[in-house]
Structure formats: structure tokens, C-alpha cells
Amino acid sequence: DAGVIQSPRHEVTEMGQEVTLRCKPISGHNSLFWYRQTMMRGLELLIYFNNNVPIDDSGMPEDRFSAKMPNASFSTLKIQPSEPRDSAVYFCASRHLMGGWILNTEAFFGQGTRLTVV
Amino acid sequence: DQQVKQNSPSLSVQEGRISILNCDYTNSMFDYFLWYKKYPAEGPTFLISISSIKDKNEDGRFTVFLNKSAKHLSLHIVPSQPGDSAVYFCAASLQGGKLIFGQGTELSVKP
Numbered sequence A: 001d002a003g004v005i006q007s008p009r010h011e012v013t014e015m016g017q018e019v020t021l022r023c024k025p026i027s028g029h030n031s032l033f034w035y036r037q038t039m040m041r042g043l044e045l046l047i048y049f050n051n052n053v054p055i056d057d058s059g060m061p062e063d064r065f066s067a068k069m070p071n072a073s074f075s076t077l078k079i080q081p082s083e084p085r086d087s088a089v090y091f092c093a094s095r096h097l098m099g100g101w102i103l104n105t106e107a108f109f110g111q112g113t114r115l116t117v118v
Numbered sequence B: 001d002q003q004v005k006q007n008s009p010s011l012s013v014q015e016g017r018i019s020i021l022n023c024d025y026t027n028s029m030f031d032y033f034l035w036y037k038k039y040p041a042e043g044p045t046f047l048i049s050i051s052s053i054k055d056k057n058e059d060g061r062f063t064v065f066l067n068k069s070a071k072h073l074s075l076h077i078v079p080s081q082p083g084d085s086a087v088y089f090c091a092a093s094l095q096g097g098k099l100i101f102g103q104g105t106e107l108s109v110k111p
Helices: none
Strands: A005-007 A010-013 A019-024 A031-038 A042-050 A053-056 A065-071 A074-079 A088-095 A113-117 B010-014 B019-025 B032-038 B045-051 B056-059 B062-067 B072-077 B086-093 B099-101 B105-110
Touching: A005 A088, A010 A019, A019 A088, A019 A113, A031 A074, A042 A065, A042 A074, A042 B086, A042 B099, A053 A065, A074 A088, B010 B019, B019 B032, B019 B086, B019 B105, B032 B062, B045 B056, B045 B062, B045 B072, B072 B086
Parallel strands: A010 A113, B010 B105
Antiparallel strands: A005 A019, A019 A074, A031 A042, A031 A088, A042 A053, A065 A074, A088 A113, B019 B072, B032 B045, B032 B086, B056 B062, B062 B072, B086 B099, B086 B105
8 A cells, every 4th residue: 555645746936826735545444633743842633534424623723724525536635725834834634543533543644735925 | 730741842863873752651541652743844653552461562674662660661773774854743642532742852963
């Protein structure tokens, strides 16, 4: 398996533009996470999905951020409009939750998307 | 509200000695804990985990200890090697699958 695939690896955009980050989870995984890495908060959980359904989006910083998971093999994180303070590395991760949501499994991360908003 | 805290941003250790990385949490509902390692320009990779029903888990040079009464876990690396230099994140998992990470500790192992 190729692992979790994120695209693009790097994105530079101007303030006010729309940015879309993409993620393909590992095949067979039924849980997907979006994180943002910052110095102050470390790996900050933005949102996560179970079986393509958003479960907790309390970490999404503002209404400018939205995430979708239209099917089991694809998710997007969109920022509209983007601002310089959104500059960070964004990670997608997936894991397989077994029946009854037994939690003894690790999550696998993609390589991340480094976003720079100028 | 930082539910998982790593209060030491950095740690420097001599090669061959023990590295001890610490993590505190506030939510007693966490039932599974994990440590990840991250190199620059790469995604975090899983290192070792422990269930809340245990107090120790060992894998080669890596041992994780859990003290539930103190809401504290630690990662011990013995002996430390220069290749262990990286950022280490602890994480905790809740029922329903929510996975929360700490701020990370940058470990530097000097030859």
C-alpha cells in the first residue's frame, strides 16, 4: 500500500484566495483525521471522520475552514478565504477502527502539505 | 484547552544514555496512548503504544510507562542513538476514535 497520500506537498497562495488540500487514506481504513502543525499547539486536531461522516469538527478554527469526505478514498480541507496566519503544515491521517470502535490501533500519517499564504 | 501536554519543548542527551520524554493529560476518559516520532519534512510515524489497563509496554530500546493516578506517561529510550534525534509526540485516544496530540518534544542525541 502506498500509505496516506496528500497533495499538493507545497502550496503558496495569496491572501484571500481559496486553498484546497487533498487526502487519500489507506485503503480499508474507516477513520480519517486532519491536523495542523504549529509551534504553540503541536499537532492540532481540526476534524475527524468515521465512515465518511464528520464526527468532531470542534478544532476547525473558523468558518473559513471546511472539510468533506465524499467517499472512503478521498477527503478535502478547504480554506476560503485564506489568510497569512493559516500558514502551517497540514497533515492527514487514517486508521482502521474495528467493530465497536475498539481503539487499539495506530493512525498513519501522510507527508503533509506545507501551506504558505502571502 | 490542551488536553495532552508535553511541557518540555526540547531535550538534549548524550549518545548511549537514557532519554526520558514526558507527557501529561487531563481527561481521565482517554483509554489508549501512543508515541510518534517525526523527522523534518516527513509525517509522524508510530513508535509505541499502551492501553490504559497496563502500566508498561516495552519494544526493544523503547519503553512507555503509564501512571493513571497521576495522568502521566513517559517514553524511555535506552540506549539513545544519534538517529533517535527527532520530534516526539505523545497522543491519547478517546471512545469514538478522537485522537489528540501534544505539542511535541524535540530530542537531540549528541555523539
